[in-house]
Amino acid sequence: xxxxxxxxxxxxxxxxxxxxxxxxxxxxxxxxxxxxxxxxxxxxxxxxxxxxxxxxxxxxxxxxxxxxxxxxxxxxxxxxxxxxxxxxxxxxxxxxxxxxxxxxxxxxxxxxxxxxxxxxxxxxxxxxxxxxxxxxxxxxxxxxxxxxxxxxxxxxxxxxxxxxxxx
Amino acid sequence: xxxxxxxxxxxxxxxxxxxxxxxxxxxxxxxxxxxxxxxxxxxxxxxxxxxxxxxxxxxxxxxxxxxxxxxxxxxxxxxxxxxxxxxxxxxxxxxxxxxxxxxxxxxxxxxxxxxxxxxxxxxxxxxxxxxxxxxxxxxxxxxxxxxxxxxxxxxxxxxxxxxxxxxxxxxxxxxxxxxxxxxxxxxxxxxxxxxxxxxxxxxxxxxxxxxxxxxxxxxxxxxxxxxxxxxxxxxxxxxxxxxxxxxxxxxxxxxxxxxxxxxxxxxxxxxxxxxxxxxxxxxxxxxxxxxxxxxxxxxxxxxxxxxxxxxxxxxxxxxxxxxxxxxxxxxxxxxxxxxxxxxxxxxxxxxxxxxxxxxxxxxxxxxxxxxxxxxxxxxxxxxxxxxxxxxxxxxxxxxxxxxxxxxxxxxxxxxxxxxxxxxxxxxxxxxxxxxxxxxxxxxxxxxxxxxxxxxxxxxxxxxxxxxxxxxxxxxxxxxxxxxxxxxxxxxxxxxxxxxxxxxxxxxxxxxxxxxxxxxxxxxxxxxxxxxxxxxxxxxxxxxxxxxxxxxxxxxxxxxxxxxxxxxxxxxxxxxxxxxxxxxxxxxxxxxxxxxxxxxxxxxxxxxxxxxxxxxxxxxxxxxxxxxxxxxxxxxxxxxxxxxxxxxxxxxxxxxxx
Numbered sequence: 001x002x003x004x005x006x007x008x009x010x011x012x013x014x015x016x017x018x019x020x021x022x023x024x025x026x027x028x029x030x031x032x033x034x035x036x037x038x039x040x041x042x043x044x045x046x047x048x049x050x051x052x053x054x055x056x057x058x059x060x061x062x063x064x065x066x067x068x069x070x071x072x073x074x075x076x077x078x079x080x081x082x083x084x085x086x087x088x089x090x091x092x093x094x095x096x097x098x099x100x101x102x103x104x105x106x107x108x109x110x111x112x113x114x115x116x117x118x119x120x121x122x123x124x125x126x127x128x129x130x131x132x133x134x135x136x137x138x139x140x141x142x143x144x145x146x147x148x149x150x151x152x153x154x155x156x157x158x159x160x161x162x163x164x165x166x167x
Numbered sequence: 168x169x170x171x172x173x174x175x176x177x178x179x180x181x182x183x184x185x186x187x188x189x190x191x192x193x194x195x196x197x198x199x200x201x202x203x204x205x206x207x208x209x210x211x212x213x214x215x216x217x218x219x220x221x222x223x224x225x226x227x228x229x230x231x232x233x234x235x236x237x238x239x240x241x242x243x244x245x246x247x248x249x250x251x252x253x254x255x256x257x258x259x260x261x262x263x264x265x266x267x268x269x270x271x272x273x274x275x276x277x278x279x280x281x282x283x284x285x286x287x288x289x290x291x292x293x294x295x296x297x298x299x300x301x302x303x304x305x306x307x308x309x310x311x312x313x314x315x316x317x318x319x320x321x322x323x324x325x326x327x328x329x330x331x332x333x334x335x336x337x338x339x340x341x342x343x344x345x346x347x348x349x350x351x352x353x354x355x356x357x358x359x360x361x362x363x364x365x366x367x368x369x370x371x372x373x374x375x376x377x378x379x380x381x382x383x384x385x386x387x388x389x390x391x392x393x394x395x396x397x398x399x400x401x402x403x404x405x406x407x408x409x410x411x412x413x414x415x416x417x418x419x420x421x422x423x424x425x426x427x428x429x430x431x432x433x434x435x436x437x438x439x440x441x442x443x444x445x446x447x448x449x450x451x452x453x454x455x456x457x458x459x460x461x462x463x464x465x466x467x468x469x470x471x472x473x474x475x476x477x478x479x480x481x482x483x484x485x486x487x488x489x490x491x492x493x494x495x496x497x498x499x500x501x502x503x504x505x506x507x508x509x510x511x512x513x514x515x516x517x518x519x520x521x522x523x524x525x526x527x528x529x530x531x532x533x534x535x536x537x538x539x540x541x542x543x544x545x546x547x548x549x550x551x552x553x554x555x556x557x558x559x560x561x562x563x564x565x566x567x568x569x570x571x572x573x574x575x576x577x578x579x580x581x582x583x584x585x586x587x588x589x590x591x592x593x594x595x596x597x598x599x600x601x602x603x604x605x606x607x608x609x610x611x612x613x614x615x616x617x618x619x620x621x622x623x624x625x626x627x628x629x630x631x632x633x634x635x636x637x638x639x640x641x642x643x644x645x646x647x648x649x650x651x652x653x654x655x656x657x658x659x660x661x662x663x664x665x666x667x668x669x670x671x672x673x674x675x676x677x678x679x680x681x682x683x684x685x686x687x688x689x690x691x692x693x694x695x696x697x698x699x700x701x702x703x704x705x706x707x708x709x710x711x712x713x714x715x716x717x718x719x720x721x722x723x724x725x726x727x728x729x730x731x732x733x734x735x736x737x738x739x740x741x742x743x744x745x746x747x748x749x750x751x752x753x754x755x756x757x758x759x760x761x762x763x764x765x766x767x768x769x770x771x772x773x774x775x776x777x778x779x780x781x782x783x784x785x786x787x788x789x790x791x792x793x794x795x796x797x798x799x800x801x802x803x804x805x806x807x808x809x810x811x812x813x814x815x816x817x818x819x820x821x822x823x824x
Contacts, residue, residue, distance in 0.1 A: 055783035
């Protein structure tokens with residue numbers, strides 16, 4: 001029985017260490033929130049926009065990597081998928097970063113609940129985005145990233161000739 | 168044989184108003200539709216009134232299975248006098264669709280056949296004298312859209328060698344020659360070709376290349392349904408047993424396996440030959456089987472996994488035969504009653520024959536009624552009606568041919584491999600959108616043996632050929648529409664006919680910027696064609712399949728300020744399309760969400776919105792694609808939704824974060 005409890009303690013300790021390690025650049029604060037949101041979490045992973053205010057039209061997919069980089073695929077202000085990438089940091093409950101073109105974004109107040117992430121823009125508390133963990137759809141991956149659009153270079157082909165009636 | 172036409176009663180008169188003034192017509196004359204000049208001898212189409220048609224329906228049939236009398240007192244004497252041999256419903260009874268047929272009044276149309284030596288006008292007037300007869304229509308002919316283009320060049324590509332495709336999408340060997348799908352800027356086709364002047368299919372095909380639940384009726388010459396590059400994508404009527412000379416599925420037509428030949432005297436047998444390539448070529452552009460290692464690709468031909476759309480052959484032409492109103496009308500109704508969601512129509516009356524919707528409808532009511540019946544029939548879970556898509560015509564005229572010019576139908580003009588208007592294309596009034604149709608004179612200007620600036624597709628005898636025309640542009644739009652329906656089916660989305668039409672017309676790239684300078688065509692000598700005449704007159708722009716799929720996927724958002732006015736140039740959100748912005752409207756709920764105190768205002772292509780809150784809401788734009796003559800030919804007006812997104816924190820690079 002005692003051995004079991006020791007194993008349990010060891011497991012909890014490992015879990016705690018793992019949790020701290022996985023929460024790279026996150027805070028450990030855990031303010032009470034009646035809806036269960038906590039700042040204690042990490043953006044690392046792939047997220048899909050589930051809602052922004054009342055709009056159902058925006059498609060946004062973000063993938064945050066533990067090395068501090070992110071990729072963003074969106075179909076919002078264009079019928080086409082668009083691709084962005086850059087870097088991110090999370091500190092004191094705020095998530096912010098810089099696109100690779102140098103444009104800064106955020107900061108957002110960030111909080112987590114189960115597989116959800118909530119971003120509230122620090123300059124506008126009405127600007128609230130909810131994300132859920134998920135996958136980036138194939139369509140977005142195909143065309144969002146310009147690298148995916150490359151085509152094979154023209155290979156020397158056969159000459160195309162045809163018959164036709166003179167005009 | 169001397170025939171006596173019994174004329175009934177004295178002629179009453181009524182005044183018919185027209186643009187030329189008031190014309191006094193007898194009541195009988197006012198019932199006549201179209202002119203007898205090009206009417207088929209010995210045939211008239213008669214529309215009985217609601218009560219009289221019951222009498223006509225109950226007339227006994229001869230041993231040949233047709234009635235020869237109407238059962239209407241007096242009228243039967245006329246019918247006897249003109250030597251009537253049959254009084255048949257124009258649209259055969261199909262028990263499964265009879266209810267909606269009757270609701271549309273199509274059961275009241277009858278086709279009369281009689282002695283061909285009888286003067287058509289006399290016969291029509293004599294029949295129209297009876298109160299039980301509402302209208303009498305001469306059975307006139309439409310034509311393939313290429314029929315009046317002297318420079319149309321059908322090409323049998325019997326020495327075709329494959330140009331290696333630069334795309335890895337499909338393995339069809341001739342895809343590299345189909346610049347109309349993937350234009351890589353190959354100057355062997357034309358020295359001034361421009362990469363990207365195509366239907367933007369490379370990107371689209373990776374997402375969706377068709378769905379066999381989508382049926383497109385090709386109303387044209389017969390399709391060579393045995394063509395190895397078409398056979399797998401042919402619609403098959405599984406309710407019919409081939410060759411048993413019976414109407415197994417009771418739809419009114421015998422042995423209609425891949426469709427039907429509606430031309431009188433052909434017994435329904437679909438036919439093709441080397442001179443009748445038009446339907447097979449159009450079918451190949453729509454849905455030649457993709458990725459089968461053979462021949463060419465089709466816009467909605469699938470991925471080689473039996474997943475292309477399905478082609479229904481509704482034959483209305485063969486050689487000089489066919490094309491009558493009765494033939495067209497029957498084919499259109501058949502398409503509606505047997506599952507088609509899109510009507511692909513590369514035919515029409517010569518541009519200028521009709522110059523208003525009203526004139527066309529009055530002259531061709533039976534045909535128009537059938538087309539509207541198609542539009543009002545839903546054969547797909549995706550859309551609540553049928554799409555009617557016509558070629559604009561090849562007469563270089565500044566107006567679309569009819570029926571394509573009818574406001575509710577989509578009329579397609581043609582562009583070339585450098586985005587410029589094809590030399591032959593009609594443009595302007597009533598033309599709604601453009602698509603690659605090819606322009607032989609571009610490649611011929613480089614090399615008099617090079618026709619590759621035309622459109623390569625399937626032709627009879629399992630071959631491939633190059634043809635040009637708005638006839639060829641039209642199936643690009645029909646095919647993209649079919650791709651859109653396919654993708655919507657796969658996503659489980661539904662649309663109204665108007666919403667879907669708006670998406671088609673809004674899924675374009677701009678072509679106006681290429682309407683400058685000149686190009687050459689050959690008419691006795693190389694003749695310059697000034698392109699400025701086409702600016703703003705090529706419909707909304709060039710069809711873009713990828714944009715269509717993305718529009719099916721979801722509504723595009725427009726970023727606006729949450730604290731003041733934002734002026735939005737809607738061209739930026741419509742791919743540079745050409746349109747007239749009629750109005751912009753936001754619902755009361757959306758106005759509340761966005762903190763708006765007034766509706767948006769519009770000017771030119773711009774919309775001004777004034778929001779005071781962070782939020783979102785839909786704005787409904789009313790747009791007209793295609794220009795209006797002001798005298799009866801109109802652009803197609805649709806509504807289209809965008810989502811306004813009012814934020815303080817719009818990133819300057821457009822990123823969401």
